[in-house]
Amino acid sequence: MANKPLVSILCVTYNQKDYIAQTIEGFLIQKVDFPIEIIIHDDASTDGTAEIVQEYANKHPELIRPILQKENQYSKKISLWKNFIYPIVQGKYIAECEGDDYWTDPNKLQKQIDFLESHPDYSACVHRCKRLDCRTNSFSGSMPPTETQERDFSLTEIILGGGGFWGTNTLVCRFDFLPDCDADFWKLSPVGDFPHALSLATRGKIRYLPQEMSVYRLFAKGSWSCRTLCGPEAYNRRHTHVEKMRESLKAFDKFTDFKYTDTIQEKIDLNDFNLYWDFGKCSLLKTTSHYKQRSFIGKLKALYHCISIFFKKSKD
Structure with missing residues (x-):
């Protein structure tokens, strides 16, 4: 890349061929005055997701850096973030969005980076997002549901709010504020978003923006919500x-x-x-x-x- 990116957009995906194109398009519509990179990790999808990722990478080689696994790493209990994604990040900031979610506001990144660049004591910036229930294909409220004013989130609120306090696809944070993922509370957690949020809140303040700038899918095929909350078990x-x-x-x-x-x-x-x-x-x-x-x-x-x-x- 000619210029080192200020922001690294990070996306993990697996068997999300019905969604991944919309996810990537949400990255490409961003209007920013700084360089970015898009790192997409596909964990050996079997449904054609990897082919779609590669097609976009071929069209935008200056932006998209694909990591296409030949064997599924998650099933081997290998951390995708620690072993494959974080080691190649070039940006000062990272913005996250999983392969079944998508961004809707072309000014999302610019708004969040403008805030973080002018407030060095903040570790992260998040915003409101819509929830899309894939069982009914209809919107079912927002995350967080009642926060309509810009403000800071306290660590106490984040503890009580849990992993769903904000949508993962709303997070932009300082890359050097990420702690060692080998901490016990990280290793013991069954999910990654909650310990990530807790860690960031111990490293700096977190600003919340009330604008809805993305969509978070619930009960998408293969998602955590579908695997954990559905079925006889x-x-x-x-x-x-x-x-x-x-x-x-x-x-x-x-x-x-x-x-x-x-x-x-x-x-x-x-x-x-x-x-x-x-x-x-x-x-x-x-x-x-x-x-x-x-x-x-x-x-x-x-x-x-x-x-x-x-x-x-x-x-x-």
């Missing part, structure tokens, strides 16, 4: 996920010298509550602190919700 998979998150959060508590113990315990309890709420587990729901702290009416509503789910499952 959904409860067992979700339960395993919650248990792993518990261990990761406890490790983060130690990592931060126990400064956020109360908040972390609240998040652990909230994860349990949400699990039992979503699957209608009345007896288990009643053991959580989140349930016990509700008003009498709030408790009745929670139990009614669980009973409704029980009867719905019985009919199904």
